[in-house]
Amino acid sequence: VSQGAAVEALLRELAPRVLGALVRRYGHFDACEDAVQEALLAAAVQWPEQGVPEQPRGWLIRVASRRLADQLRSEAARRRREEAVARAEPARQVAGPPDEPDPPGAAQDDTLTLLFLCCHPALTPPSQLALTLRAVGGLTTAEIARAFLVPEATMAQRISRAKQRIAAAGADFAPPPPGEWASRLQVVLHVLYLLFNEGYAASAGPDASRPELTAEAIRLTRAVRRLLPDDGEVAGLLALMLLTEARRPARTRPDGSLVPLAEQDRSRWSRGLIDEGLALVAAALARGPIGPYQLQAAIAALHAEAGTAEETDWPQILALYDLLERLGPNPVVTLNRAVAVAMVHGPRDALDLLATLEKDERMAGHYRLVAVRAHLHELAGAREPAIADYRRAARSATSLPERRYLEGRADRLAGAALP
Amino acid sequence: VKYLLLIYQNPASFQQLPEEQKRALMSEVDALVSELSATGEWVGGEGLADPSTAKTVKVRDGVPVVTDGPYAEAKEQMVGYCIVDCERPERAVEIAARWPDAKLWGMEVRPILSPDGLEM
Numbered sequence: 067v068s069q070g071a072a073v074e075a076l077l078r079e080l081a082p083r084v085l086g087a088l089v090r091r092y093g094h095f096d097a098c099e100d101a102v103q104e105a106l107l108a109a110a111v112q113w114p115e116q117g118v119p120e121q122p123r124g125w126l127i128r129v130a131s132r133r134l135a136d137q138l139r140s141e142a143a144r145r146r147r148e149e150a151v152a153r154a155e156p157a158r159q160v161a162g163p164p165d166e167p168d169p170p171g172a173a174q175d176d177t178l179t180l181l182f183l184c185c186h187p188a189l190t191p192p193s194q195l196a197l198t199l200r201a202v203g204g205l206t207t208a209e210i211a212r213a214f215l216v217p218e219a220t221m222a223q224r225i226s227r228a229k230q231r232i233a234a235a236g237a238d239f240a241p242p243p244p245g246e247w248a249s250r251l252q253v254v255l256h257v258l259y260l261l262f263n264e265g266y267a268a269s270a271g272p273d274a275s276r277p278e279l280t281a282e283a284i285r286l287t288r289a290v291r292r293l294l295p296d297d298g299e300v301a302g303l304l305a306l307m308l309l310t311e312a313r314r315p316a317r318t319r320p321d322g323s324l325v326p327l328a329e330q331d332r333s334r335w336s337r338g339l340i341d342e343g344l345a346l347v348a349a350a351l352a353r354g355p356i357g358p359y360q361l362q363a364a365i366a367a368l369h370a371e372a373g374t375a376e377e378t379d380w381p382q383i384l385a386l387y388d389l390l391e392r393l394g395p396n397p398v399v400t401l402n403r404a405v406a407v408a409m410v411h412g413p414r415d416a417l418d419l420l421a422t423l424e425k426d427e428r429m430a431g432h433y434r435l436v437a438v439r440a441h442l443h444e445l446a447g448a449r450e451p452a453i454a455d456y457r458r459a460a461r462s463a464t465s466l467p468e469r470r471y472l473e474g475r476a477d478r479l480a481g482a483a484l485p
Numbered sequence: 486v487k488y489l490l491l492i493y494q495n496p497a498s499f500q501q502l503p504e505e506q507k508r509a510l511m512s513e514v515d516a517l518v519s520e521l522s523a524t525g526e527w528v529g530g531e532g533l534a535d536p537s538t539a540k541t542v543k544v545r546d547g548v549p550v551v552t553d554g555p556y557a558e559a560k561e562q563m564v565g566y567c568i569v570d571c572e573r574p575e576r577a578v579e580i581a582a583r584w585p586d587a588k589l590w591g592m593e594v595r596p597i598l599s600p601d602g603l604e605m
Contacts, residue, residue, distance in 0.1 A: 191572070267602060267603050268601045270603070270604075465602040467601070
């Protein structure tokens with residue numbers, strides 16, 4: 067590992083703890099966040115050359131505090147200039163570098179408190195993702211913009227608007243009250259889940275320079291798990307990520323085209339990630355109570371444990387989908403369950419189940435539903451409807467690799483139909 | 486998902502609008518662009534020079550054939566585009582409906598293919 071990479075890893079680790087320390091002392095989440103970014107940038111330039119200071123966290127807090135003081139002072143000056151008559155409310159004073167030590171455990175708890183703040187329910191999911199990556203993940207706006215394939219100015223706006231919304235919502239830098247704690251943790255886990263999915267989809271794209279959001283999602287989920295080691299859903303989410311990430315080396319061909327689960331070369335799955343994921347999910351399920359992430363991880367575990375696609379324990383997977391659907395009915399779960407139904411009871415039963423989904427406004431005509439229907443027709447040996455549905459799904463797909471995959475299935479079937 | 490919003494106009498009828506109305510249309514566009522920038526949905530966009538300056542290029546038997554004028558012969562021509570990044574297709578349509586050209590001519594909303602994908 068190069069000196070620069072080691073410094074970067076250390077900075078990303080320290081980022082939420084430094085920001086937490088600042089916000090706890092001075093308030094002004096928005097201004098503190100900017101100050102910490104500046105301190106991180108200064109460190110990224112200085113440390114690889116001059117060496118890492120003995121107290122890296124203290125160094126960052128000192129530099130960030132100084133920037134914050136400058137910023138608040140110039141803001142107060144600007145306000146004084148602008149409001150010559152009206153009495154401006156004086157900005158809270160920042161008196162020099164803070165020397166008092168943190169209360170024990172505070173440095174650790176800050177990461178979770180920050181996550182609660184960045185995943186505030188007043189924000190839209192894209193804002194939650196962007197702010198989490200910057201304030202908790204320590205990524206720069208430019209890096210986040212690259213990950214989401216939008217201009218830096220667009221991402222900067224999203225982040226600044228998110229910070230304004232948090233301020234407007236009057237959110238404090240404090241853990242949510244006990245009555246809201248569980249539901250707020252649900253939002254945090256959902257944001258981490260979305261982050262992972264975003265990165266997993268992106269890894270099929272051609273741009274190798276995009277930051278790896280799956281790695282970031284796993285890193286942050288590990289951090290949450292360290293803070294909440296007994297929470298089964300946190301463990302379940304981490305297991306789900308690891309078991310999914312394990313398939314990454316096998317999910318695309320060198321030309322970037324997608325390989326479906328059933329056709330993946332399982333020897334290329336990452337054994338280390340699978341072992342860790344399996345252990346996590348087994349321990350979580352044994353402890354209970356069971357939640358949706360644990361169930362999804364358990365399904366991923368059954369796929370991971372099958373040496374070949376034919377050895378997959380479909381009855382068990384179907385039972386888990388039944389449970390998942392009972393916990394929270396959701397058309398995407400039903401769509402996945404239909405595939406399991408096909409493998410256990412045959413494609414005709416699965417097509418009947420799909421027909422019920424077609425009445426659901428959220429799913430009707432959605433290309434994923436049409437793609438699954440195409441697959442079921444193919445399994446049933448109904449070549450013409452399968453080709454028609456693969457082509458229909460390809461036409462409505464908005465992802466280039468998925469469209470190519472669906473066109474490829476249609477072409478393959480159409481080719482097989484030739485005499 | 487990113488959407489390309491194609492702005493269509495009849496350049497002849499635009500020229501005939503009173504100066505005041507042209508200015509009003511422009512300031513409506515400016516206000517909408519600032520609003521979309523503030524929400525973090527604005528990705529980019531440009532206006533195009535008059536369609537009469539367009540050249541259509543076709544290569545036939547390896548030889549480029551260049552003709553003056555736009556690809557499609559129509560009264561309404563593409564005069565600009567913008568790209569927005571929205572959570573739902575309904576939102577892209579909503580933005581298109583607020584573009585002033587939609588009231589006089591029309592807008593076309595096209596999802597942009599993403600390079601990302603999930604195996605099925």
